[in-house]
Amino acid sequence: MEKYKTLEIVQKTPNSSVFHLNLNRPSLRNALSRDFFSEFPKALSSLDQNPNANVIILSGVGDHFCSGIDLKTLNSIISSDSQSHDRGRSGERLRREIKGLQDSITALERCRKPVIxxxxGACIGGGIDIVTACDIRFCTEDALFSVKEVDLAITADLGTLQRLPSIVGYGxxxxxxLTGRRFTGPEAxxxxxxxxxxxxKNDMDEGLRLVAEGIAAKSPLAVTGTKAVLRRSREMTLDQGLDYxxxxxxAMLLSDDLMEAVSAQAQKRKPVFAKL
Structure with a gap:
């Protein structure tokens, strides 16, 4: 399995189709570095292509989930564009840089497998960008959230402003x-x-395991299809979504999975599905 500087992929239970993708810079509260933005889409793609992986659990190693973008990364982005005297070229470079960072987070949605x-601990700024792109979110009571970018004189640009309204409502x-205020698990x-x-955290880890194993035992065709259709339906009218x-x-309904699910119900046994 490939080694990463900012992440780790762990299969906690042998033969389980649940894989753990961990943010792994605990000494820096899992702050997001340039390496993270290049490694994250690669790690998700490898899990997406792995036929043994059906569900991915995304967590943070150490005391926090993610404290947001590393300030060194932020400084390097700003300083790389301050050298140019051509405002147009400088702006174009910065736009390209931001689009690349956005694409790293959108990799969560591109991944066919559900990500929980x-x-x-802390889930701040870029941490919110990440979790709003996940499919299911669980937390501990003492988890601490903040859409922090406004306090750094930044308009959040990695997906929070696009994804959060459809999750918690526009208001x-x-x-x-706008406030950047902190809120905890119960309010979340x-x-x-x-x-x-x-x-x-122990209770959450067990809850994550049970839900992930439950989803992983279902038809992988049905699970990936459900994620894909729900994701696309956000951008469509009702009629377009139904047509989609x-x-x-x-294309997918008449599968061996359907026959296996029906016969397993009739025989009162657990279905066994082929890998995807």
Missing amino acids: AGIH NAMELA KVLGLVSRVFGS VATWNS
Whole structure:
């Protein structure tokens, strides 16, 4: 398995189709470096292409999930463009840089396999960009969230302002983004940012495992199809979404998975599906 500077991929249980992708810079509270932005899409792509992986759990090693973008990274982006006297070329370079960073986070949506975020400790700035691109979010009671960019004189640009409104509602997203205020796990649940809150990290890890194993046992064709159709339907009218899923199922529905699910129900046994 490939080695990364900022991440680790772990298969905690042998033969399990649940894989763990961990942000792994605990001494820096998993701040996001340039290396992270190049490694993250590669790691997700490798899991996406791995036929043994059905579900991915995304967590942070150490005391925090993610403290946001590394200030060194931010400084290097700014200083690399301050040398040019041509404002147009400088702006074009910066735009290209931002688009590249955005693409690293969007890799979560490109990944066909569902990604479940387990959030503990701080989830600040870039951490919110990451979790809003995940498919399911759990957290601990003492998790601490903040859409922090406004306090650094930045307009959040890696996906939070695009994804958060459809998760927590437009008004809530506007308030959180303009104030940059901190909020904890229970409020994140009320807002709809997370679907479950746990009393401790150990409890959350067990909850993550149970949900991930449950999803991983289902038809991989149905699971990847559900993610793909839900993701695309955000951008479509109701009629377009219905048409899209009809086309999707016309290609995928008549599968061995369907026959296996039906016969397993009839025989009162657990279905066994082929790898994707």
